[in-house]
């Protein structure tokens with residue numbers, strides 16, 4: 001009786017749990033037209049740009065989409081790989097690895113899919129794929145350690161919107177953030193320590209996070225505080241004293257003030273001070289992308305050294321590291337409490353029979 005409704009529709013097939021990893025999205029190709037389509041979707045999202053629609057529409061279509069696609073495409077071209085955009089390549093690997101790690105941890109049937117908030121594969125398509133594979137429970141995992149309305153919340157919006165149109169909608173859980181998850185912090189520290197084991201320690205470690213407009217802090221985004229907590233925990237794990245590291249915010253977009261200090265300003269200042277060696281890590285990104293490989297590893301290095309700085313190293317994101325995928329598996333398992341005892345196929349078949357009897361259909 002417990003599974004009456006499902007059994008009529010699902011005909012005794014065992015239910016599965018779906019895990020949906022969501023990242024930001026990336027263009028299909030490093031070309032102005034592909035970048036334009038991507039930017040149009042991204043920058044038309046009112047969760048990302050909070051300027052009244054008519055005004056923003058004119059700026060976006062009149063100026064930004066005429067200038068930025070060409071410039072950004074040239075930047076994308078410098079980081080593009082044979083397999084495609086780094087963000088997509090890493091997210092695909094993370095998806096496949098998580099599927100494997102979960103099946104080692106538990107016998108419960110899982111399906112792991114990934115989606116991009118902008119571009120492909122879309123969140124609605126991924127949700128339908130999960131439903132087709134009989135996932136009646138879905139855990140959404142936005143791959144942003146620190147929560148922001150412009151990243152985490154907008155990904156959730158699309159999920160919720162899609163479920164509104166489903167007759168037999170799955171149960172749904174979302175992960176808000178994991179900025180202080182011990183496994184995530186430990187994986188970040190291991191990654192940095194491994195780099196230092198090979199190359200020695202820098203004079204300064206810069207922890208650079210993606211920026212946000214400053215008004216988001218006053219409007220209530222916990223993002224700024226969560227970035228600070230991540231950096232504090234990471235410094236603690238690495239045994240760094242306050243003068244050995246700093247936090248900064250990168251990727252400023254537009255004319256408004258963004259969270260400070262800016263990454264470029266910090267790197268230029270450290271260059272001017274003749275800092276001998278700086279290592280930069282980007283803990284807010286779990287996968288390398290344009291913002292890390294081009295903006296930090298290339299432009300950041302140039303900013304620092306042009307101002308007079310010495311050695312510059314960019315330390316890669318967590319990508320497909322074993323300890324990080326284990327941490328992600330832990331995070332997922334922690335959020336599946338009470339969901340793992342799925343009914344087996346025989347049990348479902350029995351209750352289906354009962355349900356059909358009750359409906360007088362046999």
Ligand SMILES: C=CC1=C(C)c2cc3[nH]c(cc4nc(cc5[nH]c(cc1n2)c(C)c5CCC(=O)O)C(CCC(=O)O)=C4C)c(C)c3C=C
Nearest residue numbers: 024025026027048072087148150151210253284289290291
């Ligand atoms: C990690 C969290 C991110 C936050 C927070 C974020 C906010 C944010 N971003 C823009 C504008 C742009 N971001 C762009 C690229 C980009 N941003 C993130 C992550 C966050 N953004 C990632 C992972 C990427 C890389 C995508 C890739 O394909 O590799 C871009 C596009 C590139 C460019 O033209 O510079 C823009 C534009 C805003 C306005 C914003 C918050 C208000």
Ligand SMILES: [Fe+2]
Nearest residue numbers: 024210251291
């Ligand atoms: Fe961004």
Ligand SMILES: [Fe+2]
Nearest residue numbers: 251290291295
């Ligand atoms: Fe950028």
